[in-house]
Amino acid sequence: MTSERTIARLIVYRRLLNRMLGEGVRWAHSRELADLSGVQAAQVRRDLMGLGYTGTPARGYDVCALVRTLAERLDPPGIRRAALVGIGRMGAAILAYFQGRGSGVEIRAAFDSDPRKADRHLYGCACHGIGDLPRVVAEEQIRLGILAVPAGAAQPTADLLVASDIRGIVNFAPVPLRTPEHVFVEQVDITAILEKVAFFAANARVGGPLTRSTP
Amino acid sequence: MTSERTIARLIVYRRLLNRMLGEGVRWAHSRELADLSGVQAAQVRRDLMGLGYTGTPARGYDVCALVRTLAERLDPPGIRRAALVGIGRMGAAILAYFQGRGSGVEIRAAFDSDPRKADRHLYGCACHGIGDLPRVVAEEQIRLGILAVPAGAAQPTADLLVASDIRGIVNFAPVPLRTPEHVFVEQVDITAILEKVAFFAANARVGGPLTRSTP
């Protein structure tokens, strides 16, 4: 009912619904949400069932009310501030990507071990030396970390984040992290993803399964 | 036996084994691979079982031979060339990231609708206007596409890739794509991933499940 897969789909539904809201759409059927997000209609209904939210057979789901319900369920009370560690090409791209995007999460500070990258602003975000991380994370009450450091630095950096009382990490380094159980880690391994797509592109048979997404 | 999850794990094992090889390690037990990749030992054994590859109870798995077996199984015969579409911050970061990395996949050409970004080289990769895509993709026998375009351009660009006989797409735009069944699509939705981590970071209970990775 609150599995990782389910939450990932709810997040996708919410974005679709927000877009609909902007287009003035008031009602949506499970079938539409399903088509737009690439899942089965029954899956959408079951996912929404878990929210306790209920639509009507006649009009479907009230887009506005559903967005509110999803916000209640998905938006954590105190967790929306993130720290980015590693201001290389990938880190800078992530920073740029999140600027102006009305996501629920906001990157409050960036860190790099290279002192030349510290003490300036990049895409509107303050940059610090890595030594300032514990202090800034505590001061700004940051609870999320985004790791965009080289593979060799990933584990020590994760340890530092954990020691600074971070609760969740998105790791772009191609190294599985060892963390305490109370820290949620999501591995985003772009190289591995490309290799996977290469594999299934080669072995794609017509009539195969539908396209999948990364939860 | 050849599910998406399984292939994703095999790719991770392979990278670990390659690293071991570089460190001179000759033998590995299922337990070590499991610990390093964050899964159960039984899972590793079952995954390797599917390869038809067999270890010995005494020493475990022969790292060198296993890497060869994995290469046979995972490396598609003709599919290793990719095209990047969208040379913005994210696209440039991906390009930089893949340069020098000995991955099985290589980015052969980059495209952008902005003509100012065409006709030059970026991180060693030739850049073209989007109009040249069909020709270059055909000439270079490219079979994979990486989408790093704005959300609004994602679907039309995907259509163009599909028309150019691309077989697999990694989509960084936060929009699910509609593609024919014979095209494998992997959605990498960074905003959604961050929101998911925020959710589970907030709801993290001590004694919860281990960290997960993105297959």
Place this chain on the structure above:
DNA sequence: AGATGTGAAATTCTTCACAGCG
């Protein structure tokens, strides 16, 4: 003793199918 290979159980996730409502 400790590790592999693997049936079988357990668990998780998805889809079916249909009652019931507007």
Place this chain on the structure above:
DNA sequence: CGCTGTGAAGAATTTCACATCT
């Protein structure tokens, strides 16, 4: 009627547990 909510079936995936080998 077509759509929702949902029990039940069905698939897929993971984990257990143990015979077997060295």
